[in-house]
Amino acid sequence: MSKPASTSASYDLHPSVAYVQSILANLEAKTGHSLEAWVARVKAEGPTEAKARLAWLKTQGLGTNQAGFVAQRAAAAPGHAFDDTPEGYLAAAPGYVDAQYGGKKAHLRPLFEQVVALARGLGKEVRVCPCETLVPFYRNHVFAEIRPFVSRLDLGLALGDPATVKDLSGRLKDTGGSKKKDRLTHKLELSSAADLAAALPWLVKAFERDGK
Template sequence: MALSPREMQAAIVRNLPERTGRTLEAWVREVRAHGPSSTDRSLRAARTAWLKQHHGLGHIQAQVIAAHAEDAGGAYEDGDALLTTLFAPGSASHALFEQVVRLVRATDGSVEVVPCRTYVGLRAGLPSARQFAVLKPLRTRGAGGGIDDDALLMGLAFSPESLPTATDAAIGTQPAKARRGLGGSARITHELLLRSSADVYAAQEWIMRARGSATVTADARRSK
């Protein structure tokens, strides 16, 4: 059974001593004593990057530690509450998000949906358990001056062997533009802008190619 975001965070914290040699409390002391204390970017993002660069931690491990270091109570909260905050009920982006999840799970029922504060991750099931896509609403200013929650921005993580080529651009994939605040894994390489149900179906091949990349990449790492 897939873990909830809260259960996943608890598992990460529980496994820190075995996998990193330090408890969560020890890592928090390390971050506060030697990590970034002020920055022109998000402090949590800076601390996450510092932990990855200087200590070789994984992205989610670093994110959880950085969140606790600022007394944020962890990187994840209740999944349903996070989704409600991120996607306005009845919005176009929420309908598109649900369509993407249905489409992916119809092909691979092991895919996990991992809600976070600013995006939703799609993660391949075991044994790879790698994030291959991130989703977030893209808000634009409507004709009346209000904010329309009318599109879904999707980031996809492709392995080098499955990267889209120049001739593939016609279907809409393009290199992630400074990540547009997509969040999630630094492995995200490309993005798709989904505005309609037809866009989701047109993107199906790319979504499943990214899903396949997660398994191929994990298998390659295990074989080394």
């Protein structure tokens, strides 16, 4: 059976991909060897156990992040698309969403697509960047995210200090993110299209806060 096609058009490049690519681009400049050369070397000369490989790479002059990516690429299962090229991530992104909304969560796919449409409608600078377990929305930073559960979607929102956020309906929940210095501080539980009307003003507020 074929996978369901996304109706939210194409997805956008996750910021983590650019971060990984910048680390890998600096690898050859700083060490004189490319990623592929380091992977071949650690396989030929380094230990086989993951932690020992990481430590060995550090003794060869690689930084913590550089060593981590080389060790991951040298593993039998070489990681996910965040460590790949931009093209690799964009090819993998629809599959992340398909996996999230398969099985018992398949009935939530139309609701997810409606939330994505609302987010896209806030402005052309909105980026929808799927991860393996959730889908964050970015402007300058992440301002919201969607995470599926069996019976609902959780819409996480970056609304700031809970003391300044007033919700007379009682639907908006403080996640404790502000105390933990997380960007996402609140959430709304969505289980039907009727919930979107209540969610939209908070989504707008989170989007506008990220533009300041």
